[in-house]
Amino acid sequence: MNDLDLIRECAPEAPLLSSVELSDARHRVQTTIARSRAASASGVRPPRAELRTGTARRIAIGGVTVAAAAAITAGVLAGTHRTTPAPVTAPTMHRTTPAPVTVPATLTAREVLEHAAAAALKEPVVVPRDDQFVYTKVVGPGGVVEQSWLSVDGTRNGLTESPVNGKVQKSVLLGCVNGERTYRLPGINGKPIKGGHKPIIAKKPVPMDGPLVTTPCTPELAFFPDMPTTAAAMGPYLERTQGVRLNDLNDLSKTVGFMLESDYILPAQRAALYRFLATTPGLTVDRHVRDVSGRPGIGVVWRFYGSKAMNIFDPRTFAYLGMTTWGEQGQVGGAALVQTAVVDRAGELP
């Protein structure tokens, strides 16, 4: 016996549960999967915390099922929390006044990120209001265009639009109002589906017109007023608010990419984000790459068991272009950020 055997023998007693004992957990998994499929079939998408692994940590344990249900019924409840703010000039973050930068042929990751930080700091500073929406347009693999309007303070109903079978599907993302999110359970005419307590294995979309329920929630911000503007403060901030494991380059880099793709980050905040990332060892540069939409770029690359991924920057302006991930078979995923802006209404184009 070695010490590992001893530790194993002294492991806390915990039995392997039977399928009956695990049936509640299985029910929850199966129901959420069924709802996900139903949502997809009906064109109502789960909130981005459901869709994006990078932001999954933002939701509380136990909130996943609730969040999915909230999204499914969002179309029914599309509310009007919006006030009527005065029109503002919608600023675009990454595509404005690209100023070409002359750089040497060889760059380190730190230098690329420093150029990106310097470029960010030249952009105009526009602070969004709580009642506005962050608009993003991204292109996914296969040229699929997805647009989203996320509530700045997370309390208004957001919106996503993406093509499904050749048609644009709109999905409402319910806001969290006064710490509560209201939605309907599966059912018809306010009543639950008969046998609805059993796992839902429907072959067609589940009707989502059951009883109205309210659950506690925490607003998901699309703009972070307290995000620091110095690299030194960025690590603790990401750890605290995003749950980033700072010693995990894959976790850190993808979180940064996800935030840039879907949230509104002020120029000084973005510069600090790049400069903090630049201090992380392990990043390399791929000088000539293309983003998902085919635009040429410079990749800031990291590797994780057998795969690699990169955040891509414009080779002339150092604007953020998006992220790609690679497996042995080549590029396996990613998204190209086309535009970020702040608008007054969900659905409004900048």
Next chain:
Amino acid sequence: MNRLGLDDAAVIEASRAEPDRFASLFDRHAPYIHRYLARRVGRQAADDLVAETFLVAFRKRARYDPRFSDARPWLYGIATNLIAQHRREEARQFRLRQTAGPEPVQHDHAERAAQDVTAQSIRTLLASALAGLARPDRDVLLLIAWEQLSYDEVARALNIPVGTVRSRLHRARTKVRESLAGTPAAVTYEEILTNE
């Protein structure tokens, strides 16, 4: 392989078009993932987190590396990440295991004292030692000792190089030994170790 003859990678791939297929992964792996969670954060939290583990996995399935036919290390990694968000529960489990305390020691009869150190005492002292480890080191140690994952599997689970697995394991084992040194359990512990 599952009942349909598909390995995990094939099930995950199939679930991208037919999401319901993913549930079969639960049937195969949930008892082990639940046991691991229960050992670390207690039964109550484990009941919630086992479902959470599979829901996170479902969301991440498009990124599953199909070269690996067994998804269990991947699921352990997701569960470990969730445990990291439940440090309070894990700390509570360690506290509960330490409340029994070691058996009283008769210093003038060291030999007898060693025999008196019961398995419960060793468990108590080990809990204390494990609680004192840095989380990344503890993750590696427990995945190897409790769950019997290989170095490669732990590397996959935690998304770290195998060399890092080795160094964390070495550091964890050294600290556990140091924590037990000089305690009543030390004699028994050393006897067990030399009695292979």
